[in-house]
Amino acid sequence: MTAENPTIDDSEIACAKINLALHVRRRLPDGYHDIETIFAFLDCGDHLSVIAGTNIELSVEGQFSDGLSNSDNLVLDAARLLALHANIDAGAKITLDKRLPVASGIGGGSADAAATLRLLNRFWNTELSLESLAKLSEPLGADVPACVINQTCHGAGIGQDLMPIENGKLSGHHVLLVNPLVPVSTAAVFRDWDGVDHGGLEGSDPLLAAMAGRNDLQKPAQILAPVIGDLLSELNKTDSVIARMSGSGATCFGIYETEQxxxxxxxxxxxxxxxxxxxxxxLR
Structure with missing residues (x-):
C-alpha cells in the first residue's frame, strides 16, 4: 500500500509526559516492575515533521540533539513498525526537533516514538485509532502507549494497562518543568528501589490522588543525583499546588493554578x- 498526504497535518508535538504519582508495587520475573501511576501531558515538547521520501529517514536537530543517532532511534523503530503493520511501501523524511532533555523522566524517546505513530498515521492515511496505535506501540517501550494516548490516564502493570481519566481538579493548571541537565539511568534508579510496597493509589480525581500519593523512585534517583533535592526544595518555595520528581528523574515539576x-x-x-x-x- 502506498499512501501519503504531505499537505495536511505534517507536524506533531511529542508532548512532555509527567507522572503525577508513581507507586512501585513489586519486581516482576522479567525484570520489569509492577507499578501504578497517573500520566499527564503538557501541551509542549519535542517537535516532529515529515515530508515525502523514497525511504524512511530521520534527521535530528535542536537543543538536545547532540549524541542522538539518525539511524538508531525509536522514531525510526516506530515508523518501520507502522509501515510493516499497515503494509506501507511509501517513504517518509522525518525531522525531530529535540527540545526536551534526554534521559529526563518526561517521555523523551517514548514521546517521540508515540508522536511518530500519530504523525505517520495521518501522513500515510493508515486510519488506525489511537487505541490501535497504542496497542501496536507496546513493544517500543513501557511508556510509549500512554504517550500515544496523550491524555491524563491511570497506568498499571508495567504502565501499559491504561485507563483514560478526566482531568477534574487538574483542569486549567499549568506546569513548570525543571531539569538539572544531569541524565539519570532509569535502569539504575529501578535497581536501587527499596523493594517495599508502600501501597497503591487512592482516589479518582488525578490531582487529589497525586497529592495523596508519592514517587517511589524519587529517593533512589536523589541518591544518584542529589541536585534533585535542590530542585524540589526550590519548587516547594513557590506557589505550587504540588512539586514532585517525574518518572525516574531527574526532571522535577511544579503544578500551578495559573500560567502567571x-x-x-x-x-x-x-x-x-x-x-x-x-x-x-x-496540561492537556
Missing part, C-alpha cells in the same frame, strides 16, 4: 539555580 504563577516560579528557579533547563506548559 508558573512563569513567576520559573523566574525564581532560574535566578536561584541558573544551570537548569526549564519549560512551562499547560
Amino acid at each position: 504563577l508558573s512563569h513567576a516560579a520559573e523566574k525564581r528557579i532560574v535566578e536561584t539555580l541558573p544551570n537548569v533547563w526549564t519549560m512551562v506548559g499547560g
Whole structure:
C-alpha cells in the first residue's frame, strides 16, 4: 500500500509526559516492575515533521540533539513498525526537533516514538485509532502507549494497562518543568528501589490522588543525583499546588493554578539555580 498526504497535518508535538504519582508495587520475573501511576501531558515538547521520501529517514536537530543517532532511534523503530503493520511501501523524511532533555523522566524517546505513530498515521492515511496505535506501540517501550494516548490516564502493570481519566481538579493548571541537565539511568534508579510496597493509589480525581500519593523512585534517583533535592526544595518555595520528581528523574515539576504563577516560579528557579533547563506548559 502506498499512501501519503504531505499537505495536511505534517507536524506533531511529542508532548512532555509527567507522572503525577508513581507507586512501585513489586519486581516482576522479567525484570520489569509492577507499578501504578497517573500520566499527564503538557501541551509542549519535542517537535516532529515529515515530508515525502523514497525511504524512511530521520534527521535530528535542536537543543538536545547532540549524541542522538539518525539511524538508531525509536522514531525510526516506530515508523518501520507502522509501515510493516499497515503494509506501507511509501517513504517518509522525518525531522525531530529535540527540545526536551534526554534521559529526563518526561517521555523523551517514548514521546517521540508515540508522536511518530500519530504523525505517520495521518501522513500515510493508515486510519488506525489511537487505541490501535497504542496497542501496536507496546513493544517500543513501557511508556510509549500512554504517550500515544496523550491524555491524563491511570497506568498499571508495567504502565501499559491504561485507563483514560478526566482531568477534574487538574483542569486549567499549568506546569513548570525543571531539569538539572544531569541524565539519570532509569535502569539504575529501578535497581536501587527499596523493594517495599508502600501501597497503591487512592482516589479518582488525578490531582487529589497525586497529592495523596508519592514517587517511589524519587529517593533512589536523589541518591544518584542529589541536585534533585535542590530542585524540589526550590519548587516547594513557590506557589505550587504540588512539586514532585517525574518518572525516574531527574526532571522535577511544579503544578500551578495559573500560567502567571508558573512563569513567576520559573523566574525564581532560574535566578536561584541558573544551570537548569526549564519549560512551562499547560496540561492537556
